[in-house]
Amino acid sequence: MYIAVMGYGTVGSGVVEVFLKNHDSIIKKCGQSQLDLKYILDLRDFPNDPNKDKFTKDFNDILNDDEVKIVVETMGGLHPAFEFVSSLLKAGKSVVTSNKELVAAKGYELLSIADENNVNFLFEASVGGGIPIIRPISQCLAANEIDEIAGILNGTTNFILTMMIEKNMSFDDALKLAQENGYAEKDPTADIEGHDACRKICILASLCFGKHVYPESVHTEGITKVTLSDVAYVNNLGGVIKLIGRAKRLGNGKISAVVSPCVVMASSQLANVSDVFNAILVRGDAIGDVVFYGRGAGKLPTASAVVADVIDCAKHTNRKKIFGWGPSEDDYVVDYRELDTALFVRATADDIEKAKKAVKKVFGTVKFVSRDNQPENEFAFVTDNEKEKELIAKLDSISEIKPCSVIRVSDY
């Protein structure tokens, strides 16, 4: 049996590296007598690569080769990845991908095609890099009704926030450092605006709650508006600011899903997750809270998740994984503003004492918080839990203050 790898970038070359390095033990784990790499598809030239005899620029070489039973897709992007993967599944080949954009946009469609053609479409590496999360949710927690899922899903933004929290570095400096370290792309938009985290929470929510959740339906805020001033207040509150993607099963067959910076209190298992690490909390009805922690990105961690899926495909050539991931539904994801939350608010005011009185009058109980070097015209507070829409209306009604930052407070 042969495999092919499409896309020889960071992850793709990592897959080839891990596959060849641990080849003996991989063969053993597959229960196959033979499992080898036959093709690497990439439009670029790699004249000095040790696997140079395996390169092809023609997708049809892979599609039409009956000896290739498993194809790894690590090209990224929606097109032509979607067309390639569809064709391969229809040709009776199993596909393993690390492409979260593809899974978030086309997961249901591709799983259906895989199902019709009696092959597997696996995507463990699409969320949390090498952290085992897709398989534990679909198999190990199968006896649970999952109520909620929340996580630090993007290593780049977590690195930036960690530098802001621990080194008092500005957002711009931290972003620059992330780029220098290779943690952030030259164009960091997908990370810092929360799109990457959004794709991942869509995949997790689709898996946990059984209906496809599209990125467009999920309210998404990035971390570009988080300031060192916010970080300092939140530190005095006993918490940290993290970019959290979360989704929750509501009582009425609907779900909520949001990506935004959140205040996470120190006692939470998500508070101590630093640098490029990711952590995902799953709340089930029988198990309670379970947390999965590890490197959410990087060449070898992600590659190891891809190769584990390859082993799974090779081990069980006649078996389809059942994910229970159905089509979406209109208005399945409710307006996040209808949900209860507490808010951290940083604001300025001409007359702080008057402003605080007005805040107390409108919100009832609030907790004021201070920081070192606090400007005379600035203050911050945390509200009680209430429907977000109401909280925002209350905030808007206070003419004495000018809100600068409004950050949700997480309840786990």
Add this chain to the structure above:
Amino acid sequence: MYIAVMGYGTVGSGVVEVFLKNHDSIIKKCGQSQLDLKYILDLRDFPNDPNKDKFTKDFNDILNDDEVKIVVETMGGLHPAFEFVSSLLKAGKSVVTSNKELVAAKGYELLSIADENNVNFLFEASVGGGIPIIRPISQCLAANEIDEIAGILNGTTNFILTMMIEKNMSFDDALKLAQENGYAEKDPTADIEGHDACRKICILASLCFGKHVYPESVHTEGITKVTLSDVAYVNNLGGVIKLIGRAKRLGNGKISAVVSPCVVMASSQLANVSDVFNAILVRGDAIGDVVFYGRGAGKLPTASAVVADVIDCAKHTNRKKIFGWGPSEDDYVVDYRELDTALFVRATADDIEKAKKAVKKVFGTVKFVSRDNQPENEFAFVTDNEKEKELIAKLDSISEIKPCSVIRVSDY
């Protein structure tokens, strides 16, 4: 298809509860048209139980019923669990167990019998309660060579240590509270002496490193000698004392495995694991560190892991899980004293200044640490990393001091 449950204690009754409560979604996940509970084996009477028509006291009812394809063993203990499970596997039934004593002592044997009879022997619930760990190690991390595994594997001792650390409660008071809360047995020996954690690290090490590790070969220390004085020094060092089970692949085809209290520094992902929670760190060559966190015990968490294994058996009736767990070997587990470690030492001395000088002379660099209300004749220090045997020899050579506590410092 039918299942049977043997042993209607905490876990067994939890299995029945979770199985019946989530029956519809379980059936769906199995891809079976029917999967029902047929027998509950227990020698006790449960006249008011809603499932009372399913009880039997005769093991042969289950063994001889061809409709029963999956049997859950939640009786605990080695005998007759081992004889029952062997017979069932030989009769072509898959068995799911939460019994860590059974798996730690007979895992290789039972997996071999299962293999010969083309059925499954699954034991996800035997380590970490409901935390997914067995399947992630055997499947998701399959592309990794696992180098090391370490964890807080026993909820009872972690609760006791948490009370000592956070509430300044004595060991005896904390144990009493654990018993009142139902976290500790009337006879707490297996927990507080580390035997339970030892069985779990044996199962994990067998799985990660491929050869059966027997509890007798693992040096095991409990937490009964940990004092509030140690806790206070370690707190000032920036750490906490945790009962850690760990196993490590050595270069020479051997492994090390130890269970003992350890100093865990605050930056570790294991430091923030409180109360009855468990956490397991796996270090792989490609993935780096991954941590799994959750409730390591309790009726519903453990039951949910058992039921997930039942679903797996029902889903894949013709498929054997490959664990790669082979027979043991002589001298496979090396003497823990041959390994490098740092040590925390609390000692008394008649002349503290003279004692400190002697310590410095023998050990070279050490870090002294103080605490509130430190008695005049007591002091504490942490050594550098060195072979444990050498460190102990050095300690024994210092006639000026009388060591009261010697605790390993963990390096993760």
